[in-house]
Structure formats: C-alpha cells, structure tokens
Amino acid sequence: MLGSGLIRQSVSRAPVFRRFLTTANNKNVAFAFDIDGVLIKGSKTIPQAQEALQLLNNEKVPWVLVTNGGGKTERERVQDLSQRLGGIDIPEDQFMQSHTPFKRLVDLYKGKVLIVGGDGDDCRKVAKLYGFKNPVIGADIIRKHPSIWPFHRYRREEIEQWADPSINVDDGEPFDAILVFNDPRDMGTEIQIILDLLLSENGVLGTRRKTHTSRPSIPIHFSNKDLLWSNDYPIARFGQGAFKATIDTLYETTTEGYKLESVVIGKPFKETYDYAHNLLVKKFKENQNISSISAKISAPTVYMVGDNPASDILGANGYGWRSVLVRTGVYQDGADLQGAKPTVILDNVLDAVKYGLEN
Structure with a gap:
C-alpha cells in the first residue's frame, strides 16, 4: 500500500x-x-x-x-x-x-546573547532555564536607547516590568549570537536591533563594520522557518518564516546583494x-x-x-x-x-x- x-x-x-x-x-x-x-x-x-x-x-x-x-x-x-x-x-x-535544541548551544555562547520573540520576557526566562548566562532582550536595549527604533511599541510600565536594569548594553562587550526563539511581538524593534548586530563590528552594539559579506558579524539562529501556521482565523497566518524572510531581504539589500548565512532548526x-x-x-x-x-x-x-x-x-x-x-x-x-x-x-x-x- x-x-x-x-x-x-x-x-x-x-x-x-x-x-x-x-x-x-x-x-x-x-x-x-x-x-x-x-x-x-x-x-x-x-x-x-x-x-x-x-x-x-x-x-x-x-x-x-x-x-x-x-x-x-x-x-x-x-x-x-x-x-x-x-x-x-x-x-x-x-x-x-x-527552540528546545537551543539547549545544546549553552556551552558555545557564554557571553551576551540576543533573545528574540515571545511575550514580554518569557523567552529570556526560557533561555535562563536552558543555562544561558547573559540573555538580552529588546526591552533591555530600548530601555537604554529608545531611539534605536523610535516607533517601538513598549509602554513605560512594560519596560519597567521586562527590562533588566543590571544589563549594560553599552559596556563594549560583544554579543556572541542572536537566537530567535519565537515570533516577535514588536517586529520593527527586533528587525532593527538584529540588523544592527548582524552588520556591527564584531557584535558590538552601536558599531558598523566597513566591509560586506554573507557571513554576519555574529551568528543568527532561527528556531524554525514556518511561513504559515494555523489558528482560529480561517486562513493560515504568517509565522517565524515570514520574519526570517524579512531579515534575509533586508540583509541582502543593505549589503548590496550578499545573502545572509544563518542557522535554521525546527521542522x-x-x-x-x-x-x-x-x-x-x-x-x-x-x-x-x-x-x-x-x-x-x-x-x-x-x-x-x-x-x-x-x-x-x-x-x-x-x-x-x-x-x-x-x-x-x-x-x-x-x-x-x-x-x-x-x-x-x-x-x-x-x-x-x-x-x-x-x-
């Protein structure tokens, strides 16, 4: 059969x-x-x-x-x-x-890691549970630099609730990697911060490298590339794959034609x-x-x-x-x-x- x-x-x-x-x-x-x-x-x-x-x-x-x-x-x-x-x-x-297999990356990335997606600081909590020592989320960066994406959706009380004041994003220490755990809730902010880091000088926020290449300054890992997913709405909705396509397109456009190298897991x-x-x-x-x-x-x-x-x-x-x-x-x-x-x-x-x- x-x-x-x-x-x-x-x-x-x-x-x-x-x-x-x-x-x-x-x-x-x-x-x-x-x-x-x-x-x-x-x-x-x-x-x-x-x-x-x-x-x-x-x-x-x-x-x-x-x-x-x-x-x-x-x-x-x-x-x-x-x-x-x-x-x-x-x-x-x-x-x-x-993102469960991200547990395997804990020993690889021991410094700052940008954690992307999810509600509030939920994905930071997951990252800490997996063993990441210094997970940073968008709210931490917006707290220090609200103009990094002036159209961010964070309200003051959300910044106070989710941002970690002990994190210094301006200490000159580079980010080791970007881990996209889940679909972003504030896509504009996450896109801008991610592109800033991919095009930075060795992963230092607020810098810009002078040359273009397909290999970003720091690795970026996507936990899946589902373009669509199903919910109550009768037509399937965009998922993390749509976010990845946006990052890919902006990277290629910004670097004048270089296709972004990334790591993708998930089904x-x-x-x-x-x-x-x-x-x-x-x-x-x-x-x-x-x-x-x-x-x-x-x-x-x-x-x-x-x-x-x-x-x-x-x-x-x-x-x-x-x-x-x-x-x-x-x-x-x-x-x-x-x-x-x-x-x-x-x-x-x-x-x-x-x-x-x-x-």
Missing part, C-alpha cells in the same frame, strides 16, 4: 479498531505529532485529540510532540496542553518545542528530527523495560502526524519516517504539496493513530 503513491482515506472502521487494540503491544511503532492544527487550533481543541493520545497511552505505544511553536518553558506548555486535552499526562521528555530540518528520534527511542526502551541506554533495539516505524506539508511532511519524508497529513490545520484539499507528498492524507489525528496501528 505504501508503494502505491498518495492515499486519501479516512479510517474509522470499528472491526479494524478492535483488531489492532489486541496487537498494538506487539507492534514496533511510534508516533510524533505536531500540535497546532493537529491537537489544537488556536483557542480550540481538535475533538479527536484526547482520544488519540489516550489510545496510545493505553496501548503503551511511544509518542512525542514536536512543534515549531514555542515562547514558553516546556513545563508551562505541557501543563497548558494537558489541561486542554482533558488531563492527558504529557511528560516533559515527550515534548519538544522548536523540517534533520537536527530537530534527530532530537525527536532520541526522545522516542528513550520512551520505546522504557515501554519495553530496557534499562541499558546503550542497548540495541530494532528501530520502530515512526508516523509523523502533521498539518503542514512544508515542515511536518517534508521533514518526516526526509528522515525516513512515514508521514500522515491531516485536514484540521494548514493543509486544505487541493493545495500545492510543494514536493512534500505524505504517505496518507486523513481527516484528523485519531484517524492517523488508527491508520498507524493498523498498518
């Missing part, structure tokens, strides 16, 4: 459902789920989401959540999501945000799938009562369930996972799949789980 190309079907047959309930424990299978457009959609919960995860828990089938969203700590996100899914237990080690990139794969293998061993971390196991067949062909499906296909595209989010029937054809297209996440267990 998998070799027959793209399959469009909805799995809801009760006899088949009963059959795989008795055999799921013997299946070498695991699941990875996107969140927005698969389990939730804006302020609403996808009706079949709770049942889908509960089924996997009952059958002890490993699963992880892999989202290109972020902006809060993993603990906050799983607590909120668990509540929205009727109390389903979501351990932190089964949950991965787009569909391999680093994110490596991270998710390791989480799944750990959970699979736990379910099989395998205590040795180094023990060899037969790699499970992994089904990635997502709503975005350009991230969920493209990434899963490239990593060798099977891909299930659902109709509850970004994707609409007839849309261009952009070279990212899934294993199957189904109506919702419960149909996806049934399909994976059956096959």
Whole structure:
C-alpha cells in the first residue's frame, strides 16, 4: 500500500479498531505529532485529540510532540496542553518545542546573547532555564536607547516590568549570537536591533563594520522557518518564516546583494528530527523495560502526524519516517504539496493513530 503513491482515506472502521487494540503491544511503532492544527487550533481543541493520545497511552505505544511553536518553558506548555486535552499526562521528555535544541548551544555562547520573540520576557526566562548566562532582550536595549527604533511599541510600565536594569548594553562587550526563539511581538524593534548586530563590528552594539559579506558579524539562529501556521482565523497566518524572510531581504539589500548565512532548526530540518528520534527511542526502551541506554533495539516505524506539508511532511519524508497529513490545520484539499507528498492524507489525528496501528 505504501508503494502505491498518495492515499486519501479516512479510517474509522470499528472491526479494524478492535483488531489492532489486541496487537498494538506487539507492534514496533511510534508516533510524533505536531500540535497546532493537529491537537489544537488556536483557542480550540481538535475533538479527536484526547482520544488519540489516550489510545496510545493505553496501548503503551511511544509518542512525542514536536512543534515549531514555542515562547514558553516546556513545563508551562505541557501543563497548558494537558489541561486542554482533558488531563492527558504529557511528560516533559515527550515534548519538544522548536527552540528546545537551543539547549545544546549553552556551552558555545557564554557571553551576551540576543533573545528574540515571545511575550514580554518569557523567552529570556526560557533561555535562563536552558543555562544561558547573559540573555538580552529588546526591552533591555530600548530601555537604554529608545531611539534605536523610535516607533517601538513598549509602554513605560512594560519596560519597567521586562527590562533588566543590571544589563549594560553599552559596556563594549560583544554579543556572541542572536537566537530567535519565537515570533516577535514588536517586529520593527527586533528587525532593527538584529540588523544592527548582524552588520556591527564584531557584535558590538552601536558599531558598523566597513566591509560586506554573507557571513554576519555574529551568528543568527532561527528556531524554525514556518511561513504559515494555523489558528482560529480561517486562513493560515504568517509565522517565524515570514520574519526570517524579512531579515534575509533586508540583509541582502543593505549589503548590496550578499545573502545572509544563518542557522535554521525546527521542522523540517534533520537536527530537530534527530532530537525527536532520541526522545522516542528513550520512551520505546522504557515501554519495553530496557534499562541499558546503550542497548540495541530494532528501530520502530515512526508516523509523523502533521498539518503542514512544508515542515511536518517534508521533514518526516526526509528522515525516513512515514508521514500522515491531516485536514484540521494548514493543509486544505487541493493545495500545492510543494514536493512534500505524505504517505496518507486523513481527516484528523485519531484517524492517523488508527491508520498507524493498523498498518
């Protein structure tokens, strides 16, 4: 069936459902789920989401959540999501945000790091939790230099609440890197500060290097490049990918044609799938009562369930996972799949789980 190309079907047959309930424990299978457009959609919960995860828990089938969203700590996100899914237990080690792999950069960037995106100073809190010693946000810079972007949206009380007065942005110490954790809430301010640092002299704010090159003065990391994402509005909204496109275009224009070198993770990139794969293998061993971390196991067949062909499906296909595209989010029937054809297209996440267990 998998070799027959793209399959469009909805799995809801009760006899088949009963059959795989008795055999799921013997299946070498695991699941990875996107969140927005698969389990939730804006302020609403996808009706079949709770049942889908509960089924996997009952059958002890490993699963992880892999989202290109972020902006809060993993603990906050799983607590909120668990509540929205009727109390389903979501351990932190089964949950991965787009910026979760930034933890690996802590030992690389020990000085100032510009943290971009999220509400208020939430992403600074996440960065500190990951172990970054000197995270700086836009509010810190606006507090000292409000004219760096005179059209900033910060009110005085917000500066007082979010800016850290102990941070001296004029001490001559360079920034080590820029980490875009989440979609910016004040895009104009973030764009200006980012371009200032990319074009600075060795990462020192308020300076400008004399030569142009594709390599910026300091590295910039984007946690995902999703152009669109799904919420309550009937048409998909711009995401971090749109912000990245803006930065790329302005850098190229400012440098008279040099394309910005940057690091991008999140779906569909391999680093994110490596991270998710390791989480799944750990959970699979736990379910099989395998205590040795180094023990060899037969790699499970992994089904990635997502709503975005350009991230969920493209990434899963490239990593060798099977891909299930659902109709509850970004994707609409007839849309261009952009070279990212899934294993199957189904109506919702419960149909996806049934399909994976059956096959």
